[in-house]
Amino acid sequence: MTDLFSKFDALIGEREALLSTGVRDPFSLVMESVKSPTVAMCNGKETILLGTYNYMGMTFDDDVLEAGKQALDNFGSGTTGSRVLNGTYAGHRECEEALKEFYRMDHAMVFSTGYQANLGIISTMAGKDDYIILDIDSHASIYDGCALGNAQIVAFRHNDVEALEKRLKRLPPEAGKLVVLEGVYSMLGDIAPLKEMVAVSKAAGAMVLVDEAHSMGFIGEHGRGVAEAAGVIDDVDFIIGTFSKSVGTVGGFCVSNHPKFEVLRLVCRPYVFTASLPPSVVATAATSIRKLMHAGNKRAHLWENSKRLHQGLRDLGFALGTPEAQSGIIAVIMPDMLKGAQMWQALLERGLYVNLARPPATPAGMTLLRCSLCAEHSSEQVTQILGIFEAAGKEVGIL
Incomplete structure (x- = not known):
């Protein structure tokens, strides 16, 4: 009889070999408590968070928390239904209105996760006789x-x-053609040349979808992402995003100016056949999105943090994923998986949490320590982070 788990034997062996060296499992960290957007208790130790995608630090914003508490009291804990049945509450419409205002677009559609937003829009727009052209x-x-x-x-x-x-x-x-791009690529933190890519896509008669998950909130003059910064936001057919990063909660969305967009609510399977987000979640999302419209100072501070950390790590001698800071993500390239895990643990033991990223999620088979900065990181915390990286790098033998 075939063991359906046998296909994972190589991965199981790799994990067991890694743990046998005494390294803590880097993919099962538990946060005992979270004190702020930038600090949590991990393994009983106060730890700086540098791997949470909480770019704008909205998870503890007073107005956001109050909106969620009120919605919980007024509407209960969940909708128990999909958006096309009983799952659309006033808060869902309010959240979509906030998105339309933020992006200055005609249509907005909220999904239960960012993953489902991509899954839903892409699978609905492009079928078996159509072509999807995407970045590898x-x-x-x-x-x-x-x-x-x-x-x-x-x-x-x-x-x-x-x-x-x-x-x-x-x-x-x-043929029907959909070009799918990302504003910021989450592994290395590099941005797409959207100005040129949108131009060649449109010249070929293709529709364009841009995933701005890692750029919404802080890239672009108004935080609308790389498409705004590149001056092509009005030429893009669909923008996909998530609430689990700069917005600070969970959920996904698509915004568009296409006149036929609303029909997607009836034909998009991951939208039609999924329970809608709880009222407290859409209330926090709507409040956060509206506050992000006026977050110019926070955006400026996040860029300052990103540039300073990137320069500091490069000056220490670490190999980085981009030649300069391009986003809120800074990827530190490790020699191999073992060294990466040892470095991850050495950082954690000194009170710093980052993401350990491994193949096949990473490009070119790289092992990365992925840092994601927050607008709420203080200048003092950035100094502390650089000191921890230096000490850990010397201990592990990377510096």
């Missing part, structure tokens, strides 16, 4: 959306405008 380093939710819709997948080399243009020119002119 695209997020798993993008690839899964392609698979669910059974579209023809055409991948191109990461951030390569010429490669994208060549792929588009080889496709049948009459």
Whole structure:
């Protein structure tokens, strides 16, 4: 009899070998309590959080918390239904209105997670006779959306405008085409050349979807993402985003100006067949989104933190994923998985939490320590972070 678990034997062996060295499991950390957007108790020790995607620090905002508490009292703990049945409350519509105001777009559709937003829009828009042209380093939710819709997948080399243009020119002119890009790529923290990519996509008659999960809130003059910063937001057909990063809660969304957009509420399976977000969640999201419209000072401080940490780590001698700070993510490249896990543990023992990222999630088989900064990190915390990295790097033998 076939053991359906046998396909995972190599991974099980790799994990057991890693843990046998005495390294703590880097993928099962428990936070006993969370004190603020930047500090938690981990293993009984006060720990600086540098791996949470809480870019704008909205998780403890007083107005956001109060909105959630009021919604919990007034509407209960959940909707127990999908959006097309009993699952649309006033708060869901209010959240969509906040998104439309934030992006200055005509339509907004809220999903239960950011993953489902990609899964739903991509699989609904592109079917088996259509082509999806995507960056080879695209997020798993993008690839899964392609698979669910059974579209023809055409991948191109990461951030390569010429490669994208060549792929588009080889496709049948009459075929339906959807180009899927990301504003910020979450592993290395690098941004896409959206100005050029949107131009060649439109020239080929393709629709364009941009996932701005890691750029909403702080990139662009008004925090609308890389598409805004590149001046192409009005040329993009769909923007996908999440509430689990800068917004500080959970959920996903798609905004668009397409006149036929509302029909998606009736045909998008991950929207139709999923219970809607709890009232407290959409209340916190709507409040947070409206506050992000006026968060210019927080955006400036986050950029200051990112540039300072990037420069500091580079000066210490660490290999980084980008030549300069391009986003709230800074990826520190490790020699291999063992060294990466040892470094992760050495940081944690000194009171600093980062993400350990490994293949196949990472590009080119790299092992990364992924740092994500927060607008609530103080200048003193950034200084402390650099000191911890230096001490841990010397202990592990990376510096």
